[in-house]
Amino acid sequence: MAGRGGRTAPKAVAARESQMTEGRIEYLIKEAREAGFDAAGGLDRSTVALYPDVRAACEVNRCGRFGKSWSCPPACGTLEECAARLGKYSAGLIVQTVGRLEDEFDAEGMDAAGRRHAESFRALSERLWGEFPDMLPVGTASCSLCGRCTWPDAPCRNPRGAFAPMEAYGMMVSEICRRNGLDYYHGKGTITFTACYFLE
Numbered sequence: 001m002a003g004r005g006g007r008t009a010p011k012a013v014a015a016r017e018s019q020m021t022e023g024r025i026e027y028l029i030k031e032a033r034e035a036g037f038d039a040a041g042g043l044d045r046s047t048v049a050l051y052p053d054v055r056a057a058c059e060v061n062r063c064g065r066f067g068k069s070w071s072c073p074p075a076c077g078t079l080e081e082c083a084a085r086l087g088k089y090s091a092g093l094i095v096q097t098v099g100r101l102e103d104e105f106d107a108e109g110m111d112a113a114g115r116r117h118a119e120s121f122r123a124l125s126e127r128l129w130g131e132f133p134d135m136l137p138v139g140t141a142s143c144s145l146c147g148r149c150t151w152p153d154a155p156c157r158n159p160r161g162a163f164a165p166m167e168a169y170g171m172m173v174s175e176i177c178r179r180n181g182l183d184y185y186h187g188k189g190t191i192t193f194t195a196c197y198f199l200e
């Protein structure tokens with residue numbers, strides 16, 4: 001699948017046609033809003049390309065989490081392994097938290113929006129596990145559930161709550177939003193956090 005900038009997804013990525021009905025998507029969007037998200041929309045798996053160069057950016061380690069967490073590379077698996085994990089899904093849900101900032105240096109506002117996003121993601125995960133026991137949540141940032149991650153010395157303390165970020169899967173978040181009809185940028189003075197669930 002060709003993507004923006006001539007990038008190419010690994011051959012292992014193959015998507016089934018989305019089977020989710022409009023009514024089902026509306027129900028999931030309502031659930032997302034009740035969990036605290038500001039925006040949500042259906043996710044068609046066929047719109048999701050995995051880019052080796054997005055994944056390679058993890059190794060630059062600007063966030064400082066490369067090689068520090070079970071949720072991040074290399075522990076979350078190779079791009080091919082991530083692609084294989086996604087192979088059985090056809091549809092899901094994109095969720096967003098939109099924070100309002102006083103100005104572009106409003107670090108407190110950014111942190112508050114990030115915390116709200118993480119709380120909503122955990123809350124919606126809990127609601128969805130019952131209905132979609134095989135779902136795959138893909139988050140926004142490295143897992144920070146524990147003060148210090150056990151990687152690589154001991155197993156993850158909470159594998160069900162440790163979500164790899166979309167970038168670790170090689171996903172270009174802006175592209176996925178655009179292809180599924182969601183805004184990636186919500187205007188001046190805002191910051192947006194995006195995550196998704198692959199459901200069925």
Ligand code: SF4
Binds near residue numbers: 071
């Ligand atoms: S739950 Fe704890 S051990 Fe598991 S990835 Fe998150 S921080 Fe690491």
